[in-house]
Amino acid sequence: MTPSKKSALKENDGVSQPETTNALSISKIKASRKKERSVESLVSAILEGNITALSQAITLVESKNPQHLEKANAIIKQCLPHANTSVRIGITGVPGVGKSTFIEAFGMHLTAIGKKVAVLAVDPSSSITKGSILGDKTRMEDLVKNKNAFIRPSASGASLGGVARKTRESIILCEAAGYNSIIIETVGVGQSETAVHSMVDFFLLLKLAGAGDELQGIKRGIIEMADSIAINKSDGDNIKATKLAKVEFNRALHLYPEKASNWQPKVTTCSAINEEGIDEIWTIISDYVTLTKGNQFFNDNRREQNKFWLIQTIEEQLKNDFFNNTEVKVELAKQLQLIEDNKTTPFVAADYLLKLKV
Amino acid sequence: MTPSKKSALKENDGVSQPETTNALSISKIKASRKKERSVESLVSAILEGNITALSQAITLVESKNPQHLEKANAIIKQCLPHANTSVRIGITGVPGVGKSTFIEAFGMHLTAIGKKVAVLAVDPSSSITKGSILGDKTRMEDLVKNKNAFIRPSASGASLGGVARKTRESIILCEAAGYNSIIIETVGVGQSETAVHSMVDFFLLLKLAGAGDELQGIKRGIIEMADSIAINKSDGDNIKATKLAKVEFNRALHLYPEKASNWQPKVTTCSAINEEGIDEIWTIISDYVTLTKGNQFFNDNRREQNKFWLIQTIEEQLKNDFFNNTEVKVELAKQLQLIEDNKTTPFVAADYLLKLKV
Known part of the structure; x- marks a missing residue:
């Protein structure tokens, strides 16, 4: 299995390798990351069915780096009509x-x-x-x-x-x-x-x-x-x-x-x-x-799935933003204690927490 | 069944009556609402086991009027230790x-x-x-x-x-x-x-x-x-x-x-x-x-239930506040159309909507 083989490239990109080839794999991934390709270059290669470009784009989608995600969104947007x-x-x-x-x-x-x-x-x-x-x-x-x-x-x-x-x-x-x-x-x-x-x-x-x-x-x-x-x-x-x-x-x-x-x-x-x-x-x-x-179920279902993902994503984000807020975390703990001591109800506590300026 | 009977009062308050007694029931409920009792008066009557006071307090809990709800919360808070x-x-x-x-x-x-x-x-x-x-x-x-x-x-x-x-x-x-x-x-x-x-x-x-x-x-x-x-x-x-x-x-x-x-x-x-x-x-x-x-399960379970209701109430309110916002409603419809036309993804649309200042 040498790096020049197309099938090997396809398999290795982003995948954990068996121990014996780890070093080779890492150096290869690093090398491929050095030559960062533009959105346009990646999109046109993807549309031609280029597997390396596809793998690189998916790696951008999976990245935690905000710049990568921005690039990924641009690529996806151009790929959508296809x-x-x-x-x-x-x-x-x-x-x-x-x-x-x-x-x-x-x-x-x-x-x-x-x-x-x-x-x-x-x-x-x-x-x-x-x-x-x-x-x-x-x-x-x-x-x-x-x-x-x-x-x-x-x-x-x-x-x-x-x-x-x-x-x-x-x-x-x-x-x-x-x-x-x-x-x-x-x-x-x-x-x-x-x-x-x-x-x-x-x-x-x-x-x-x-x-x-x-x-x-x-x-x-x-x-x-x-x-x-x-x-x-x-x-x-x-x-x-x-x-x-x-x-x-x-x-x-x-x-x-x-x-x-x-x-x-x-x-x-x-x-x-x-x-x-x-x-x-x-x-x-x-x-x-x-x-x-x-x-029509096929298309209706895809439309409903899209709607589901939109709503789902928003709801998750709203919850994350609220409950990860530092002030909310502190006050939530206090309110839970008050509930336990029978000094407030869950509903009154919820109203109080929601009124914090988050 | 006359209005002076305690059991009839208890039954009628807030309950739909058979057609033949509807007029009587309505006038009775209206009469009872006129003499609005204070929080303190209701609480002490509830603690004495007074059924009329209990019914009135539950009616406040069920009310859509914000003043009634405030009063209901005050009553509940004082009832909690009991x-x-x-x-x-x-x-x-x-x-x-x-x-x-x-x-x-x-x-x-x-x-x-x-x-x-x-x-x-x-x-x-x-x-x-x-x-x-x-x-x-x-x-x-x-x-x-x-x-x-x-x-x-x-x-x-x-x-x-x-x-x-x-x-x-x-x-x-x-x-x-x-x-x-x-x-x-x-x-x-x-x-x-x-x-x-x-x-x-x-x-x-x-x-x-x-x-x-x-x-x-x-x-x-x-x-x-x-x-x-x-x-x-x-x-x-x-x-x-x-x-x-x-x-x-x-x-x-x-x-x-x-x-x-x-x-x-x-x-x-x-x-x-x-x-x-x-x-x-x-x-x-x-x-x-x-x-x-x-x-200890009995008490642990009640504690978990309280926590569940607290989180549940907050999550519902966060969603309601967001999706009932006028700007969100307008933009959500637009984003759904863009998704349908393959011009955006649910995730990009969600990011866009979440960035609206709500």
Whole structure:
């Protein structure tokens, strides 16, 4: 793996490397940062599908440096008219379900039928584990080398909101670079599935037969969000069990009211490792796109998602600004003590805090 | 029923009357409003357990008039040291489960063993139906006449937040007036159950045998919130079915992780109409109180609830202040259009709106 190889460049940029190549990786990243490119240069390269430019732009989006963010916003603004032509597919499933193997097989199938595939991830926990998702590229070795695939690990960050925002902006950049199939991977941690659901057109839930976590899925609303459930590892001795699970999940899905999209969620089985049943999943997604583009849900949903993100961002910022204010912090502690001592009510205390000039 | 009767006064104040007595009711309410009492006079009357004073204070809490609210806050502040000695019990269940009959039987049982019972309700929909819950007093005719019971229908209001706030403040007033068993009733509408759960010590879910809405209860998190499930209408031909349902709900409850209170939720059967199994439910609640007062959960939970209401109230107010600002409304509409035209992203639009001097 030498720095001159295009595929290596694509993989390494912004990704933690195995220990043996860390020094090489760091010097390479530093070198690429020295030659800072202008907004115009980056935008025109992105629109030509240049992977290095795309990676650099995403690095700007993920930066904490205000100047970088300003530059990122300018790039995104110019890319916007060229985005929006893709299908955005969310994929979730518990660890062990075979997500990486599935994305490898699914991505290879999509490129084989002429698609350009970008794989992004939303994993707020990756700030600790340095990109746990997609970090283990050995499971996606064919897709990593594929010239029509772009793989980028999750942005790291303390808050899900921040990570989700960065991923959402990266989608626009990938679409401008000509990727028409955007896969957003997430693990079933906290609210990350809800965040991914609110940025994709189609939500795919990977399951195993007999995992017995249906109640968990119902409770957390994951099954309700799914446009399709694919029961993976349908191979060898496991085929009978996955067929049974298919019947059960079909029954469970019928307990839910009809979706706003008018789409009836489909349950299917697949074996990612044997590359079986993968084409069927793409057919399901294509059917979904045809239906929802026909009945306007596809565009209506993207519009609602944009509105959701606008309101969500404002609300988060209002809360952060208020509760991170030094005076508020001091007075909040005092008011909490007064409440505990039965000397005020939460509502009177709230009025008092809101009247502080913040 | 003449205006001089104490029980009639208690019932009528703030409650919609049957058509035949409306004129009488209105003139009576108007008359009572003329003689406006001072904060001190109301507080001392409340502390003596005067029902008319309590009703008047709750009317001030529910008022939209800023002067009334100021007066209400002063009353609550003086009542606070006298509150907090009660058990607050939330009761929910779908329409038809027999909630009114249950509260009648349960309330009568509590007064029979020497308790003073206040029944309040959280029903945001009551702004339309003018107090649908508890409006049908014919189902609670004994409790209405009971001198140790105080029944007040839901405050009306556009938002659940507003209704919940008023109910929460009314709890304090009722406790100051010597009511030591506070029942908060809600119907399973929207988020009202979550709101009630966050203001009570104990949450009771009423169910019917074979209603088949378990999935709904799991999905909406109601079963997870329950400290006890009582399967009502366990009488006549229905006894066998309720016993079976008891086994099933016990099994379902064991799927959930242990509660922070260390309490294992109990399932029981009852027949409210025959007044059977009602004492058992009070025993369960007493056991819960003993356990949670022993392990500090009771007080810790009330503290957490207060904190929750403080933060919740501030967040709601921050959002209201921002989004109801005239300039924000105009600019928000413009930014949404720009997003739709692909000329900006939700995040850039949010930054722009937040920079408006609001």
